[in-house]
Amino acid sequence: MKMMEILRILYNENEILGAKVISEELNNRGYSLGERAVRYHMHILDEKGLTEKIGYKGRKITSKGIDELKKGLIYDQVDFTYSRFQEKMYNVSLDYNTSKGLVIVNLSSINEVDSKDIIDEFFKNGLAVSQKYNFYEQNNETYIETVCGTTIDGVFQKNGIVTKPLYGGLLKVEDYTPINFIEQISYEKTSITPLEAFTSHDNTSVLDVANDGTGVIPANFRIIPASKRDDAIKIINKLSKIGVGGVIHVGEAGKSVLGIPVPENMIGIVIIGGVAPLCAAQESGYDLNIKLADSFAEYSQMSLVHKNVKLPLKKCSKKSKQNVSFVLNKIYNLISNVDYDIESFTGNVISNISYIEKTFVDDAIEILDNLYKNKQEYCMGNNYALVDEKDDKIGIATICSLTIDGILTNYGINVNPVYSGILDIYKKNRRFIELVSYKGSSVDPHEIFIKKNMHDINGSLSNDGKILASVHTVPYVSRDASKDILDIIKKSGFDVLKLGQTNEYMYNAKIEKYHFGYVVPGGLNPIAAIKEEGIPVDVKSIERIMDYSSFEEL
Known part of the structure; x- marks a missing residue:
């Protein structure tokens, strides 16, 4: 340590x-x-x-x-990510009276220098925390630094306002009006920063918002004490005068903000992601490696792109169209409906359903078959189903590993899905290199990992790759009973990669005291393998309950 x-x-x-x-x-x-x-x-x-x-x-x-x-050391990293944000906030020294001091910046390497023109042009639309940035060359690489919205949290903190960043995610905008968050991940218990998880060209549409006011932008959400609301607004106004803005909405005490609930006596504040200009370059086809809240820059020495440009968004709609849906709520409802019988091999299981074009079906099934025959342990059984045929697409259903949680639940065992992650495979060594907590997330993190191509299922066939896996914990008192059930369901192909002890590191994932953990392969590993072979896939995880008899064996 x-x-x-x-x-x-x-x-x-x-x-x-x-x-x-x-x-x-x-x-x-x-x-x-x-x-x-x-x-x-x-x-x-x-x-x-x-x-x-x-x-x-x-x-x-x-x-x-x-x-x-x-x-x-991923068990340390999941705690470190949030601690790093707190450390960055503490070291902000920006003075809104002098326009001098350190601000937090997002850093991105840019392979194509002409992407600077796209970013410069995008800044004119005002969809940024600040109109200041740095461009520089280092070791034959071009880098850009943009001001991170967490800088405002740092200024709040320096002025005696307790601020707690909670979520980073995607915000839907219609006719320049912020509507509601459609996805988010908690800042706590994750190894990947929330907005970094969503910064891919097919997640955001900041150019559409800039051009016609409708689309999806990155944004983050924090809460502060309601008693400090007036003070916070004064600081926001002073920061705006020196070119630091991006504040989308300041809420009221205890009232939900853009679909996210707010605790009593607290208020929610939404700020646009400082990476929005970088997302614009990504959407234009440029290759960027974005790192959020990566370092600091002296604000007074940063280059000013345009003067007096304001955020073009209107006031938020008073009532969001929908509240943010947390994935754990969906998970607990689904596992409660699993009634798979471990003796007769019949009943309902949880399925993932992903969609491909019909012309790829035979190739996709061959890939599934090859993965199962070569690395059975990375699959949740050798079953699949073709469902939801429509027009030129069809759904491929695979069994979700949360089915195991449902089976254990039926036997009175309290199971907690804790982390979704990327498990690095190198010969006989295994370790998690990314972990995202299910708690506070609106989406199964495995979907994010697949979108960002963070896996290497085919590489794992030769013991040098990365697979999707998840970590679950159970009270230690029920370990023996759980082990007996897990041994039985191996016959159905529902196997775990590792069964642990209490207070243990499982492939570097920390298990708390009085619990034991088990690690299971992701039910989406076969789908990720299909994507790696160049077949376009619309990935949907933890989709629905299905009868086990509707699945076919490979």
């Missing part, structure tokens, strides 16, 4: 640091580690290739070290 903290310090400072500086910073973070001990730990990090010694100046983190920091 101390070595991970050293890597964090080197990564956050982004410069060469000596043992003395690192020791002091570790002490500030609650770790008592002298200079000699720091040198010892850094020597180990050097040997692992995670840091590099630069003469007598000290060490810098390597690209391998950054990878290990971001993905290696």
Whole structure:
């Protein structure tokens, strides 16, 4: 853990640091580690290739070290992501009286330099947190930094306003009027920042909003105490005068905002995602690698694109068309309707249903068959069904791994779906490199992973790939009974990748005390494999209850 903290310090400072500086910073973070001990730990990090010694100046983190920091210890990363936002907020020093100080910036590498023209043009529409940005070249790469909306949280905090970022997601806009959030992920218990999860060209339509006022934009949501509402509005107005804005709505005490419920005596505030200009470039076909809330920049030294450009959105509709739907509510309703009998192999199971063009059906089934025959353990049984035939498309149903939760529930066992993730497979080694909590999410994270092409199912056939998997916990008192049931349902192909103990790290996913965990392969692994073969797929997970008899065997 101390070595991970050293890597964090080197990564956050982004410069060469000596043992003395690192020791002091570790002490500030609650770790008592002298200079000699720091040198010892850094020597180990050097040997692992995670840091590099630069003469007598000290060490810098390597690209391998950054990878290990971001993905290696995933049980730490899911807590670190939110902590990182809090750390960034604390270090904001922007003064709205002088227009000077540090702001949080999103960083993106851009392969095509001419994408700058698209981004410049997009800024004219005002769909940004600020009209300031940085463009620069480093190591033969072009980078752009845009102001992150969390900067406003940092200013709130500096002025004594408690602010808690809750969600990042996608906001529907009609005729320039914000309507409601259609997707969101919680900032807590996730290894991938929420807006980063949704920044792909087929998720947003910021160009449509800019051009005709209707589409989907990235936005984030936080709450502050209702008693500070007037103070917050004053700060927002002062920030607007120096070019920091993007505030879409400030709510009322205890009233839901754009479909998201707000606790009593708190108010909700919605701010456009600082990545909106970068999304515009993505939608135009440019390849960007977006990193949210990645670093800091001195606001007074950033380049101004256009002056006096305001957010073009109108006031929010008073009542959202629909409240945000949380995926856990859907999950608990579905697992409550599973009545699969483990003795007769009959009854209802949960299905995922994804859609392809009819012309690809034979190829798709062959891919399913190949995956099952070569890596049965990565599938939830060898069953599929063709459903919902319409026009030129047809649905392929696979059995969802949450069916196991439903079976255990029928036997009086309290199951908690905790994380959806990406499990890295390398020979006999397995570890989660991404985890997103089901809690606070409106969508099954596996759908996001597939959209962002974060899997490598075909690579896993040769034990060097990435599969979809999920983590579930059960009170330890029912472990023996659960194990007996899990042993029986193996006959149906409903198998787990690992059955754990209490207070354990399962493939680096932390299991809490008094519970044990089990890891199951994602029921969408076969569908992800189809997509990897170039077949377009409209992925739908955790879709509906289906009778097991309606499935065919491969």
